Amino acid sequence: MTEKYKIYIPEDIKSRLANDAELFEFTKSDGSVNLNAFLKELLINYFEPYRERKEKLLNTILSDLSELSSISKTDADVLADRIINTYLRDDNSFSKSNAVITLTVSGRSLEIINTIENNLLTDISLSQYLKDMFISYLSISRGNRERIIFKETYEELTEAISKRRTITFSSTSSSGNGVFTMNPYLIATSKEEQYNYLLCYDPAAKHARTFRMSRLTSLYSTSNHFEIDEKVMEELKEVALRNPQSASMNEMAKIRFTEKGKQKFKVIVKNRPDVYKKDGDVYYFNWPIRQLEEYFKRFGKDAVVLEPAKLRESMKIFYRKALDVYKKPVE
Secondary structure, eight states, rough: EEEEEEEEEEEHHHHHHHHHHHHHHOOOOOBOOOHHHHHHHHHHHHHHEEEEEEEEHHHHHHHHTTTTSSSSSHHHHHHHHHHIIIIIIGGSSSOOOEEEEEEEEEEEHHHHHHHHHIOSSSOHHHHHHHHEEEEEHHTOOHHHHHHTHHHHHHHHHHHHHHHHHHEEETTTTTTTTOEEEEEEEEEEOOOTTTOOOEEEETTTTTTEEEEEGGGGEEEEEEEOOOOOOOOHHHHHHHHHOOOOOOOOOOEEEEEEEEEHHHHHHHOOTTOOOOOOOOEETTTEEEEEEEEHHHHHTTTTGGGGEOOOHHHHHHHHHHHHHHHHHHHHHOO
16 A cells, blocks of 8 residues: 655755765656655654654653652643653754655555554644654764664664675665675764765775675675685775775875865865875875775865876876867857
8 A cells, every 4th residue: 555645844845865875876767756665764764763862851851840849740741741742942043944755655664654644643733743853863973863763774784794795785876786704893983974885895806995885785694604814804994984985095195285285185075085295286195096086086186196116096087087178169
């Protein structure tokens, strides 16, 4: 059975939810954002934690109020519920313009909606209940929100890591339909993007690798066990602290900045590498080459690679290809 519900929430709440849906790559066949599929996963994976969180807070407030002899138990119940459902809801921080979402649910997500409608709507509407749940979800850091939306994947990985089981999976970021066989070591969250990354060891290629958790598909824990390699573990712990998006080892690079380039470096914080040292206009970075390349592609002539030669050459190729395209007449 499939049911449709019209949900009314502030426009900026819908926008932030849609942003998560896009960042976590919930898309339709035409490439557009699939907000409905995302919200179904949110309902399934966050309803119980949200209800438990709300009940725990309600019980705490109720316990504190009950200690006051001047307030009867009945009045304490009413006041505690009002605090939860009214005073903790800061509607002024959201836009006054409401958006309409047509939520199409079935299976487990429909069961949750039925549970809410039949048991949890006393003096509020379904839209208000879901709005409060969405606000609660959005108050959590993005890395933890990703763990909520991809709960099954996260739990499967953490169990495989704790039991030292080799895993197999595919990744939506890899071309083709290849299946990876890896020894999982850690899950780390990037400090800027706040995505979760699986840090693992490829026993066939004999080197460390990283994969974004939300892009893993067909994840399976095998019965094969592996022994922790302490050298690999130390290497991956360093990667986790530094830059979990890439398991590549650091290399020293020299980059000359213009004054405008220095300003760009201050404001472009996403995946920004740490400065090893400075010598006037020349900055030194002890960082993975691929990450340096992706970061400094945004700087143009305002950040010129001096060393190493392979990074300088790859930047030349990147800008040469761009120039060749711009030389062609507009059709």
